[in-house]
Amino acid sequence: MKPFAFTRATDADTAVQAATQPGARFLAGGTNIVDLMKEGVEAPDRLVDINRLPLAAIEAQPGGGLRLGALARNSDTANHPVLRTRYPLVAQAILAGASGQLRNAATNGGNLRQRTRCPYFYDVTQPCNKRAPGTGCSALQGFNRNHAVLGTSAKCIASYPGDMAQALHALDAVVQLQGPSGRRTIPIAQFHRLPGETPELDANLAPGELITAIDLPAESARFAQRSHYLKVRDRASYAFALVSVAAALDMEGSRIRQARICLGGVAHMPWRAREAEALLQGAEPGLPLFRQAADAALAGATGFEHNRFKIELAKRSIVRALETTTRSTA
Ligand SMILES: Cc1cc2nc3c(=O)[nH]c(=O)nc-3n(C[C@H](O)[C@H](O)[C@H](O)COP(=O)(O)OP(=O)(O)OC[C@H]3O[C@@H](n4cnc5c(N)ncnc54)[C@H](O)[C@@H]3O)c2cc1C
Numbered sequence: 153m154k155p156f157a158f159t160r161a162t163d164a165d166t167a168v169q170a171a172t173q174p175g176a177r178f179l180a181g182g183t184n185i186v187d188l189m190k191e192g193v194e195a196p197d198r199l200v201d202i203n204r205l206p207l208a209a210i211e212a213q214p215g216g217g218l219r220l221g222a223l224a225r226n227s228d229t230a231n232h233p234v235l236r237t238r239y240p241l242v243a244q245a246i247l248a249g250a251s252g253q254l255r256n257a258a259t260n261g262g263n264l265r266q267r268t269r270c271p272y273f274y275d276v277t278q279p280c281n282k283r284a285p286g287t288g289c290s291a292l293q294g295f296n297r298n299h300a301v302l303g304t305s306a307k308c309i310a311s312y313p314g315d316m317a318q319a320l321h322a323l324d325a326v327v328q329l330q331g332p333s334g335r336r337t338i339p340i341a342q343f344h345r346l347p348g349e350t351p352e353l354d355a356n357l358a359p360g361e362l363i364t365a366i367d368l369p370a371e372s373a374r375f376a377q378r379s380h381y382l383k384v385r386d387r388a389s390y391a392f393a394l395v396s397v398a399a400a401l402d403m404e405g406s407r408i409r410q411a412r413i414c415l416g417g418v419a420h421m422p423w424r425a426r427e428a429e430a431l432l433q434g435a436e437p438g439l440p441l442f443r444q445a446a447d448a449a450l451a452g453a454t455g456f457e458h459n460r461f462k463i464e465l466a467k468r469s470i471v472r473a474l475e476t477t478t479r480s481t482a
């Protein structure tokens with residue numbers, strides 16, 4: 153491993169200042185960044201340990217929302233009573249990920265920033281535009297079973313591997329950031345990004361920008377009674393999603409007032425299926441409607457040699473998640 157400098161920050165200003173230097177990276181739970189360093193995928197000049205920053209609280213907000221500290225551990229977040237009652241979709245998604253031990257160490261901020269599991273990204277002997285811009289994309293002609301079918305580019309077809317973020321996107325969470333130019337707030341829809349011409353960038357963050365918290369809006373709690381996170385994977389646990397669906401319905405009598413669907417495992421970022429959501433709005437739930445919505449969600453999908461199955465799998469997963477959602481009574 154390449155030698156690196158180490159800064160243990162005790163306040164956010166110091167952390168941001170240190171992380172703004174070229175080649176610096178934050179260290180939170182370390183469950184992703186340390187692996188990447190051991191494999192030689194990332195070789196930071198400086199690690200900025202943020203574990204002593206006061207960002208681990210999970211706090212109910214005066215207006216009824218819930219603020220998840222960036223350094224709150226995934227386990228503490230998933231087990232928080234307010235989250236479980238008002239935003240059970242987020243708890244389900246977190247608990248579908250990794251293992252108990254990993255969730256005890258992993259933080260909410262680090263989870264949002266975790267990097268793709270494309271095998272060529274991890275294999276430093278192979279060309280990869282995300283790891284080494286301009287070298288090419290080995291997955292295009294290689295083994296691409298886990299890769300994206302929506303929003304890909306000629307430069308990268310990697311998929312986003314996380315679970316929690318699908319639920320956060322479905323519930324219109326808001327990300328609190330602190331950077332060298334001060335604090336700002338962005339809707340989570342603007343946080344992750346598609347690969348385009350610059351697949352080395354996973355998120356729309358400035359150098360040194362620190363996630364301080366993730367806010368769940370009060371109004372998204374109306375989906376609590378009918379929401380479901382479905383994760384389809386090769387093993388029953390401890391595996392990344394082939395496809396996942398965060399689905400939520402808000403009902404008005406027998407009709408759907410509003411629907412939320414966000415897909416995982418199919419794109420470089422959590423993929424909100426807004427066409428499908430629009431089809432569901434105002435309609436009575438039922439299998440034909442769910443199938444129509446699933447077709448709309450995947451209308452723009454293009455598979456590669458080993459992952460075409462994901463398109464049909466994603467459609468069926470949407471239908472199943474929506475069916476489960478209509479049965480929810482939490
Ligand atoms: C074997 C294994 C299986 C896994 N399975 C799953 C799974 O099924 N589903 C799933 O969702 N995840 C899974 N994970 C990923 C795991 O959840 C992430 O590694 C973890 O959430 C990252 O959090 P961390 O705090 O450890 O981040 P770190 O490893 O400390 O950091 C990750 C990245 O985030 C940056 N970062 C950290 N905190 C901040 C912040 N506050 N602001 C800005 N940048 C920050 C770091 O600089 C780094 O680039 C798995 C991991 C492993 C090792």
Ligand code: SF4
Pocket residue numbers: 268270271272273279280281282283288289290291292299307308309310351
């Ligand atoms: S899909 Fe993306 S991460 Fe994977 S090899 Fe291609 S450029 Fe690299």
